[in-house]
Amino acid sequence: MCESRGAAQMELGSSWNAGSVAAVLPAGGSGERLGAARPKQFCALQGRPLVSHTACALERISWISDIIVVVSLEHIETMKSIIQKYGHKRITVVEGGVTRHRSIFNGLKIFAENKLQKPEVVIIHDAVRPFVEEDILLKVVKAAKDHGAAGAIRPLVSTVIASSADGCLDHSLERARYRASEMPQAFLFDIIYQAYHQCNDYDLDYGTECLHLALKYCKTKAKLIEGSPDLWKVTYKRDLYAAESIIKDNLSQQVCIITDMKEDAVQVGFLLHETLKSHIQQVRRISVSLYKDDNYMQNIILGQCFNFICIRVNKSAFQETQQLVDILENANISTLYPVVLILVHLNVSENTSFSSEMEDLTRIKEFAREVKKKNILVYGLLIHYNKDDPQLQETVNSAATIISALIKDRNPELIGQLLVA
Numbered sequence: 001m002c003e004s005r006g007a008a009q010m011e012l013g014s015s016w017n018a019g020s021v022a023a024v025l026p027a028g029g030s031g032e033r034l035g036a037a038r039p040k041q042f043c044a045l046q047g048r049p050l051v052s053h054t055a056c057a058l059e060r061i062s063w064i065s066d067i068i069v070v071v072s073l074e075h076i077e078t079m080k081s082i083i084q085k086y087g088h089k090r091i092t093v094v095e096g097g098v099t100r101h102r103s104i105f106n107g108l109k110i111f112a113e114n115k116l117q118k119p120e121v122v123i124i125h126d127a128v129r130p131f132v133e134e135d136i137l138l139k140v141v142k143a144a145k146d147h148g149a150a151g152a153i154r155p156l157v158s159t160v161i162a163s164s165a166d167g168c169l170d171h172s173l174e175r176a177r178y179r180a181s182e183m184p185q186a187f188l189f190d191i192i193y194q195a196y197h198q199c200n201d202y203d204l205d206y207g208t209e210c211l212h213l214a215l216k217y218c219k220t221k222a223k224l225i226e227g228s229p230d231l232w233k234v235t236y237k238r239d240l241y242a243a244e245s246i247i248k249d250n251l252s253q254q255v256c257i258i259t260d261m262k263e264d265a266v267q268v269g270f271l272l273h274e275t276l277k278s279h280i281q282q283v284r285r286i287s288v289s290l291y292k293d294d295n296y297m298q299n300i301i302l303g304q305c306f307n308f309i310c311i312r313v314n315k316s317a318f319q320e321t322q323q324l325v326d327i328l329e330n331a332n333i334s335t336l337y338p339v340v341l342i343l344v345h346l347n348v349s350e351n352t353s354f355s356s357e358m359e360d361l362t363r364i365k366e367f368a369r370e371v372k373k374k375n376i377l378v379y380g381l382l383i384h385y386n387k388d389d390p391q392l393q394e395t396v397n398s399a400a401t402i403i404s405a406l407i408k409d410r411n412p413e414l415i416g417q418l419l420v421a
């Protein structure tokens with residue numbers, strides 16, 4: 001599922017073993033400010049709950065041994081079904097508390113009560129911050145080993161001001177001297193657990209800063225690490241839209257063009273390959289004979305390609321397309337994110353009546369409805385092709401623009417539609 005990477009483990013040095021780092025993801029809130037029908041951590045982004053995206057980001061890190069997701073009692077079964085549906089491997093669900101600090105404390109207790117191996121370092125990361133990369137996690141963990149605590153920070157966007165009792169400006173802070181405290185944060189386990197253990201009820205109920213608890217109760221001054229702009233927290237509805245756009249953008253970076261062996265398809269495949277390079281970061285082209293080679297396909301799929309274009313000349317190509325669907329389904333690639341599959345049909349044959357051609361193509365609607373159940377979004381694109389046509393490149397440019405729009409938009413409402421380049 002969320003395949004893990006071990007590169008950074010080398011960087012951590014030989015003294016570091018996989019059991020030394022765990023993560024606690026507080027996910028027990030109600031998401032009032034976002035105002036959705038369900039808590040924001042369970043709202044879907046590209047069809048998958050937000051908390052699953054964040055859990056995936058942590059599961060990609062091979063040196064994190066356990067991931068504790070802390071949810072409210074009423075959502076424990078929801079979280080367990082998410083774990084099962086999306087194949088999360090290293091997650092333990094723990095019941096949350098009435099405040100974020102109480103939820104985090106509950107997450108830490110599972111280690112203190114020896115229900116899981118106590119880590120040397122524990123990462124604390126809000127479950128509603130889905131864009132977290134290995135480099136910042138590595139930095140805060142290494143800094144926590146040296147300083148006892150560490151946290152990601154970002155420059156302030158707005159100036160901080162204090163108001164007087166009558167609601168007027170009392171004073172403002174010099175913005176350049178302050179930073180916004182973000183996540184991830186990391187702590188030597190004993191320090192943060194002791195801090196929570198000694199924490200008074202006021203701090204547990206009204207506090208918002210774990211780094212402050214380490215300072216106040218354990219005299220530990222956290223190391224502050226500049227983080228990337230992607231560390232922001234989903235708080236309001238606009239944040240959910242922004243997160244969805246970022247995920248779609250990430251999914252649209254690669255496309256694989258598959259052509260059958262006919263000369264016309266190969267030529268259009270070549271032209272599309274060259275033209276799409278100005279729209280999409282990585283464009284691969286393979287022949288249909290190769291995609292039956294599981295290893296080759298696995299490499300493409302494991303290379304995180306979620307977009308496929310099948311260029312077909314003959315009408316009976318649905319069987320070949322079904323084979324690709326079967327390969328994608330067997331590789332589980334569409335479990336995590338919707339896969340876009342664009343069937344490009346070259347209507348080259350002069351001797352087939354247009355009506356019988358169109359009759360066959362309208363089967364795409366039924367086919368698309370069928371494979372949508374596998375989280376594969378199928379679209380049709382008709383290219384009127386004549387290799388001697390002086391306008392051919394213009395037609396291919398139009399096809400590339402349509403293909404790029406379909407890949408970037410990933411709109412489930414348009415599946416089964418037949419567009420014309």
Ligand SMILES: Nc1ccn([C@@H]2O[C@H](COP(=O)(O)OP(=O)(O)OP(=O)(O)O)[C@@H](O)[C@H]2O)c(=O)n1
Nearest residue numbers: 026027028029030031032033098099100103127
């Ligand atoms: N009792 C709580 C409250 C919050 N959180 C978690 O802490 C993270 C950051 O908190 P916040 O953004 O404030 O989430 P909510 O409290 O759900 O949001 P709101 O204040 O809008 O209700 C979220 O992942 C949230 O689920 C938690 O685990 N337990």
Ligand SMILES: O=P(O)(O)OC[C@@H](O)[C@@H](O)[C@@H](O)CO
Nearest residue numbers: 100126181182183208209210
């Ligand atoms: O107050 P909220 O629960 O929205 O946010 C909790 C934390 O994410 C927030 O306090 C950061 O500044 C990190 O400590």
